[in-house]
Amino acid sequence: MVNVERKGDGCAVRIEGEMTIYTAADLKPALLAPLADCRELELDLAQVAEIDTAGLQLLALAKLEAARAGGDLRLINHSDAVRDVLDLCGMVGFFGDPVVIPS
Amino acid sequence: MNLDQALKTYIEESRELLQEIEDGLLRVEQEADTADTVNAIFRAAHTIKGSAGLFGLDYLVAFTHGVESVLDRVRDGSLGIDAELVALMLECRDHISALVEHAAEGAMTATPELDAGGQTLTTRLNVYLGKQPPATTPAAPEAVEARVEASGGGRVGCDCWHISLRFGRESLRNGMDPLSFLRYLATLGDIVSIETLTDALPAAADMDPEQCYLGYEIKFRSDADKATIEGVFEFALEDSQIHILPPRGRVADYLDMIKALPEDDLRLGEILCRVGSLTEHELQEALGAQAAGAQAEQGEATEPAPIGDILVGAGMVQPELVDAALDKQKQTREHRAQESRVVRVDADKLDRLINLVGELVIAGASTNLIAQRAGMADLLEATSTLSRLVEEVRDSALTLRMVQIGATFSRFQRVVRDVSRELGKEIQLVITGAETELDKTVVEKIGDPLMHLVRNSMDHGIEAPDARVARGKPAQGTLRLNAYHDSGSIVIEVGDDGGGLNRQRILDKAIERGIVQAGQNLSDQEICQLIFEPGFSTAAAVTNLSGRGVGMDVVRKNIEALRGTIEIDSVEGQGTTIRIRLPLTLAIIDGFLVGIGGSSFVIPLEAVAECVELSEADRAASRDRHYLNLRGEVLPFLRLREVFDVDGLPPRRENVVVVQYGKQRAGLVVDELMGEFQTVIKPLGRLFGHIRGIGGSTILGSGEVALILDVPSLVQRTSEREGRALAPPHALSVQ
Numbered sequence: 001m002v003n004v005e006r007k008g009d010g011c012a013v014r015i016e017g018e019m020t021i022y023t024a025a026d027l028k029p030a031l032l033a034p035l036a037d038c039r040e041l042e043l044d045l046a047q048v049a050e051i052d053t054a055g056l057q058l059l060a061l062a063k064l065e066a067a068r069a070g071g072d073l074r075l076i077n078h079s080d081a082v083r084d085v086l087d088l089c090g091m092v093g094f095f096g097d098p099v100v101i102p103s
Numbered sequence: 104m105n106l107d108q109a110l111k112t113y114i115e116e117s118r119e120l121l122q123e124i125e126d127g128l129l130r131v132e133q134e135a136d137t138a139d140t141v142n143a144i145f146r147a148a149h150t151i152k153g154s155a156g157l158f159g160l161d162y163l164v165a166f167t168h169g170v171e172s173v174l175d176r177v178r179d180g181s182l183g184i185d186a187e188l189v190a191l192m193l194e195c196r197d198h199i200s201a202l203v204e205h206a207a208e209g210a211m212t213a214t215p216e217l218d219a220g221g222q223t224l225t226t227r228l229n230v231y232l233g234k235q236p237p238a239t240t241p242a243a244p245e246a247v248e249a250r251v252e253a254s255g256g257g258r259v260g261c262d263c264w265h266i267s268l269r270f271g272r273e274s275l276r277n278g279m280d281p282l283s284f285l286r287y288l289a290t291l292g293d294i295v296s297i298e299t300l301t302d303a304l305p306a307a308a309d310m311d312p313e314q315c316y317l318g319y320e321i322k323f324r325s326d327a328d329k330a331t332i333e334g335v336f337e338f339a340l341e342d343s344q345i346h347i348l349p350p351r352g353r354v355a356d357y358l359d360m361i362k363a364l365p366e367d368d369l370r371l372g373e374i375l376c377r378v379g380s381l382t383e384h385e386l387q388e389a390l391g392a393q394a395a396g397a398q399a400e401q402g403e404a405t406e407p408a409p410i411g412d413i414l415v416g417a418g419m420v421q422p423e424l425v426d427a428a429l430d431k432q433k434q435t436r437e438h439r440a441q442e443s444r445v446v447r448v449d450a451d452k453l454d455r456l457i458n459l460v461g462e463l464v465i466a467g468a469s470t471n472l473i474a475q476r477a478g479m480a481d482l483l484e485a486t487s488t489l490s491r492l493v494e495e496v497r498d499s500a501l502t503l504r505m506v507q508i509g510a511t512f513s514r515f516q517r518v519v520r521d522v523s524r525e526l527g528k529e530i531q532l533v534i535t536g537a538e539t540e541l542d543k544t545v546v547e548k549i550g551d552p553l554m555h556l557v558r559n560s561m562d563h564g565i566e567a568p569d570a571r572v573a574r575g576k577p578a579q580g581t582l583r584l585n586a587y588h589d590s591g592s593i594v595i596e597v598g599d600d601g602g603g604l605n606r607q608r609i610l611d612k613a614i615e616r617g618i619v620q621a622g623q624n625l626s627d628q629e630i631c632q633l634i635f636e637p638g639f640s641t642a643a644a645v646t647n648l649s650g651r652g653v654g655m656d657v658v659r660k661n662i663e664a665l666r667g668t669i670e671i672d673s674v675e676g677q678g679t680t681i682r683i684r685l686p687l688t689l690a691i692i693d694g695f696l697v698g699i700g701g702s703s704f705v706i707p708l709e710a711v712a713e714c715v716e717l718s719e720a721d722r723a724a725s726r727d728r729h730y731l732n733l734r735g736e737v738l739p740f741l742r743l744r745e746v747f748d749v750d751g752l753p754p755r756r757e758n759v760v761v762v763q764y765g766k767q768r769a770g771l772v773v774d775e776l777m778g779e780f781q782t783v784i785k786p787l788g789r790l791f792g793h794i795r796g797i798g799g800s801t802i803l804g805s806g807e808v809a810l811i812l813d814v815p816s817l818v819q820r821t822s823e824r825e826g827r828a829l830a831p832p833h834a835l836s837v838q
Contacts, residue, residue: 021275021276021280021313024312024313025312025313027312028310028312032307052275052280052282053275053280053281053282053315053317054275054312054313054315056282056317057301057304057312057315057316057317058312060299060301060304060317061304061307061310064301064304065306065307068306085282088282088285088286088289088294088297089282089285089297089299089317089319090296090297090298090299091299094299094301
């Protein structure tokens with residue numbers, strides 16, 4: 001579900017499958033663990049097939065936690081599902097990452 | 104939570120309140136101490152307005168508000184109530200009623216015609232609000248001014264809905280995803296902008312990933328009405344905080360919402376600006392006023408001024424609006440208390456229940472029959488308990504449909520008032536027996552015939568004041584409406600102390616119209632009944648009320664359709680009383696089962712006075728005469744065997760069932776008395792509709808069909824025959 005790969009000072013985290021209420025309980029520790037020892041975190045969302053409010057607020061939590069620790073969290077490779085939800089909730093600005101819109 | 108249902112209840116309630124207003128207005132003129140009545144009228148108008156606001160029926164709120172303001176002035180004594188004001192208020196009531204009926208059709212905005220009508224009335228109302236000298240009520244002009252301001256400055260400029268969502272913590276676990284609500288919302292209109300609030304997210308350690316912490320502020324453009332938008336969040340309503348503010352909502356509403364939400368006021372204000380629902384200026388004005396108020400208060404009182412006061416002070420909201428909001432809350436509570444005592448039931452459901460009880464009665468009867476045949480004592484005992492219970496169920500089911508006739512009667516207060524003015528007559532209406540109960544279906548159908556009769560009495564019956572004085576009667580005429588129960592039927596009387604019926608004129612007219620022929624021998628009652636013939640009118644002048652010869656025959660048809668009859672008591676020069684006699688219920692009756700040959704007939708039990716055996720002497724004499732001596736009284740009788748042409752010879756012993764209808768009695772000769780029987784009335788086919796003497800059919804326990812006798816027409820038949828026997832031989836009978 002969550003693959004963590006160290007990249008020098010930061011971590012690259014790849015999330016696969018769904019980020020929903022069914023997986024939220026497992027995702028939370030998996031997502032927060034890398035934050036403890038990485039200043040910079042890159043979240044690859046390419047493989048997120050489904051996301052709901054529970055998933056969205058986990059992303060928001062991670063973003064806020066990273067900022068609180070003085071680090072940075074970036075979202076990259078938004079999947080369609082993620083992009084759709086960010087748009088719907090007007091959260092693109094909150095995360096502040098460039099979103100690639102497929103042509 | 105069904106808004107349609109709630110709206111229905113509101114409409115129903117409003118109709119009742121409008122009736123209260125009307126009653127009150129009509130009463131207020133005659134009362135010395137008007138305080139209570141005016142209060143009642145005010146409260147009713149206020150409730151209509153308040154609840155209309157809940158449904159977003161702004162046109163209703165706007166108009167009713169004007170009415171309420173005037174009533175308020177009457178209430179606090181700064182305005183006297185006179186006939187002119189009552190007349191205006193009655194017009195306003197009618198207009199509100201039109202608006203309510205308009206809302207009942209689901210319209211959220213008024214039609215131009217309604218608007219125009221409302222405008223005219225509002226202008227007339229404003230005269231009452233404006234012409235008051237300022238010295239007596241210094242506060243009043245301010246209030247009026249404040250209102251003008253409130254409509255402009257007190258509202259936000261944004262033409263979009265603002266929706267604020269704070270979902271309950273457990274929504275996610277309960278399977279409700281806020282995102283799906285948003286997606287659904289987007290189908291109803293355009294989400295112009297949206298802000299997701301993450302403020303409620305706790306620190307990572309405390310955060311439960313399965314709870315919902317996100318909030319949303321949404322600027323939403325849509326033509327949908329509030330109910331539809333609220334419907335989106337219907338499932339979430341319970342544990343969520345959801346605020347929906349209409350386009351161009353009041354600043355106060357925004358402030359209230361800001362107060363209600365958990366986030367910091369200033370931050371929320373910023374978010375609202377960012378979403379675009381409030382402009383910076385509007386926000387500062389409102390929050391600034393609030394802060395200033397708090398500072399000013401701090402010196403004297405520790406309690407910060409309530410937000411309502413600040414807004415009122417700043418001239419943003421008129422005091423009434425705040426009062427209205429508070430009252431609305433109070434009323435909602437009161438309504439809840441009332442609701443717990445009264446349950447509103449759909450009339451269709453009730454009809455279904457009555458139908459089922461009818462089937463139960465039939466099924467019970469057949470069980471009874473089988474038990475009797477089987478001759479098992481314990482089974483018989485069980486079925487008799489059962490039938491007693493069924494009887495009770497039947498009675499209480501029928502009483503559910505019983506309503507007092509008072510509401511129907513009091514409608515005529517207004518009619519009498521209006522019509523007497525139109526005719527230039529002075530007429531007072533006296534109502535008695537308003538608490539008499541009868542079947543709801545009957546009540547609904549009796550309204551129109553009564554209206555005809557009342558108008559007819561006022562138009563033709565009661566004379567003009569000078570004519571009355573010349574006849575030595577008081578100038579003011581009296582119209583009486585009365586109702587009472589009489590041997591299983593309900594009697595409704597419409598009486599007047601007018602000129603009474605001129606029998607000779609009726610007879611002349613009838614002969615002229617060819618309804619009867621000259622030389623016919625007619626009883627008094629028969630002559631009076633002629634006025635119910637189609638195309639009959641003796642009025643010298645045709646007014647727009649009556650005299651056109653339509654109406655009275657329709658009245659009789661309507662009454663007969665209800666299995667009722669109509670009779671007239673009239674004394675020339677002293678007045679006329681029209682008496683309508685109706686069965687109490689149209690569904691199930693207690694019947695008395697009799698047998699003739701192989702057939703069974705049901706006589707409504709309430710019409711049965713007694714049963715006697717046809718004595719040998721009477722039997723022998725019955726070939727020559729059709730009456731017998733009942734304890735010294737002459738009792739005309741009918742042999743049902745002959746009436747219905749039943750085959751076979753009469754048995755050795757015959758019985759007479761003495762039936763009574765009104766003041767008349769008659770005997771019905773039958774073979775066999777079979778006892779009481781609960782009768783479910785089934786209508787007869789149209790083919791049999793014209794047969795006299797039969798009122799309907801029913802199904803016996805054995806599955807056989809029995810005919811229900813129509814006692815009134817049978818009784819009439821005996822008296823007709825007597826009349827014919829006594830009349831000159833060439834005379835024809837008239838029915």
